[in-house]
Amino acid sequence: MTVLAVFVAIFVWRALGSLSGLVVNLVIALFFALAMEPMILWLVRHGWKRGAATGVVMFGILAATAAVLALFGGMFVEQAGQLAKTLPDTYASVSVWLEDRLAVEVPPMAQLQTQLVDDWGDEVATRALAIGSSVIGGIFAFSVILLVAYYLAAAGPRFRASICAWLSPKNQTEVLRLWEVTQLKISDYINSRIVLAVVASVFTGVFLTIIDIPYALPLALFTGVVSQFVPTIGTYIGGALPIIFAVTTDGPQKAVMVLVFIVLYQQVENFWFAPKVSARALQMNPAVAFVSVLAFGAVFGALGAFLALPVAATIQAVASTYLQRHELVDSHMFRDPEQRPAESEQAGTEEPQTSSP
Numbered sequence: 001m002t003v004l005a006v007f008v009a010i011f012v013w014r015a016l017g018s019l020s021g022l023v024v025n026l027v028i029a030l031f032f033a034l035a036m037e038p039m040i041l042w043l044v045r046h047g048w049k050r051g052a053a054t055g056v057v058m059f060g061i062l063a064a065t066a067a068v069l070a071l072f073g074g075m076f077v078e079q080a081g082q083l084a085k086t087l088p089d090t091y092a093s094v095s096v097w098l099e100d101r102l103a104v105e106v107p108p109m110a111q112l113q114t115q116l117v118d119d120w121g122d123e124v125a126t127r128a129l130a131i132g133s134s135v136i137g138g139i140f141a142f143s144v145i146l147l148v149a150y151y152l153a154a155a156g157p158r159f160r161a162s163i164c165a166w167l168s169p170k171n172q173t174e175v176l177r178l179w180e181v182t183q184l185k186i187s188d189y190i191n192s193r194i195v196l197a198v199v200a201s202v203f204t205g206v207f208l209t210i211i212d213i214p215y216a217l218p219l220a221l222f223t224g225v226v227s228q229f230v231p232t233i234g235t236y237i238g239g240a241l242p243i244i245f246a247v248t249t250d251g252p253q254k255a256v257m258v259l260v261f262i263v264l265y266q267q268v269e270n271f272w273f274a275p276k277v278s279a280r281a282l283q284m285n286p287a288v289a290f291v292s293v294l295a296f297g298a299v300f301g302a303l304g305a306f307l308a309l310p311v312a313a314t315i316q317a318v319a320s321t322y323l324q325r326h327e328l329v330d331s332h333m334f335r336d337p338e339q340r341p342a343e344s345e346q347a348g349t350e351e352p353q354t355s356s357p
Contacts, residue, residue, distance in 0.1 A: 025141050029148035031307060034186045036061070036153050054154040058146070068225065071218065086248060181317045182310070189310040192277045193228045199273055200224035200265070204242070207261050211254055213246055223262075235266050288312065 036057050043053035095106040152159055160179060164172040201224030208216035219242045226238035239262040246255035275289050292312035297305030328334060 021141070022144075025144050026148060027307075029145045030152060031186060031310075032145065032149040033152040034183045035190050036149070037156075037183055038187050040153060040156070050156055051154045054150060058150055058153070062146075068222075178314075178318060182314045185310045185313040185317065188313070192309075195277050196269065196274060197224040197228040199277075200227055200269065203265060204261075208242060208258070211246075211257055212250070213242065213254065213258070214249055215245065219245060227266075235262070288316075 036054065039057045040050065040053045043056065044050055048056070098104040098106055155162075160176065164175055167175060201220045204223045205216050205220030208219055213219065222241055223238040227235045239259070242258050242262075243255050246258045270290070275287070289309055289312070293305055293308045296308035296311065300307075
């Protein structure tokens with residue numbers, strides 16, 4: 001029996017390792033289904049059947065995402081092509097400046113291209129094959145996520161009933177309460193992301209308009225949406241397009257200005273806007289929200305960073321529901337000290353001294 005238990009444990013461990021990708025896809029699908037639930041319920045209240053409401057909400061989100069990607073993807077490719085055309089002239093001007101000002105000899109562009117092909121040609125071909133296989137795997141995973149999310153959202157109450165049918169009435173109540181809290185926190189998280197995307201778009205649009213960058217409005221929308229809904233690297237992807245536009249239309253000086261603005265705004269958002277909005281939407285302390293994103297991102301990667309806030313808010317809500325809280329003792333450590341009156345006020349309250357005749 002011991003030998004059999006060891007072999008079963010080894011099999012389960014290896015099976016879990018092989019199924020890690022599927023588990024991640026199922027978690028994303030569950031998150032997607034819970035995020036769609038408020039919109040689905042709104043349509044159901046207005047007379048839609050749940051299956052049709054789920055399909056409309058899902059395909060509406062996909063259509064909006066595809067439209068945004070098509071619009072900004074075309075702009076990105078166009079500007080990247082213009083940047084590639086102007087790259088030789090930019091390289092030549094930088095080479096002349098380095099030689100004149102710093103006496104640094106820079107190799108010609110043709111020599112540099114030949115060297116890059118010789119050194120990195122084979123590796124680039126290998127990476128291209130790896131990227132191709134990754135794209136195919138990503139399309140398959142995306143299809144699995146959409147299919148599972150649709151079935152989970154379309155089932156709705158029936159799915160929850162099938163799970164609770166295996167539990168006692170007391171445990172059913174607890175599971176349903178946990179489900180409701182999780183769904184509420186995920187909805188709040190999505191709302192907070194939308195608010196931050198609007199704020200980022202407004203500030204970016206104002207700045208791009210001030211420095212006279214063309215297509216300021218669509219560029220600002222792209223930066224705001226991508227920076228909030230693409231985990232970890234969204235800020236860099238969102239900021240790349242305005243920088244490329246600035247380089248191809250107004251030269252490197254405005255591109256540097258855009259880069260500096262994006263870096264500074266990101267710091268302001270990380271340390272001011274995001275903690276404030278997340279704390280209000282998810283009822284979390286700003287420091288707890290910030291540390292949760294860092295911790296979940298370090299342990300679970302990009303997916304953990306994206307799901308950190310709703311998961312932490314759910315854990316906090318469950319803990320506040322089930323953990324016993326006690327009365328606080330009377331201590332000065334629970335309150336700030338009282339403000340002392342100013343010295344001038346103290347001086348004004350002193351009795352005036354009378355001089356003897």
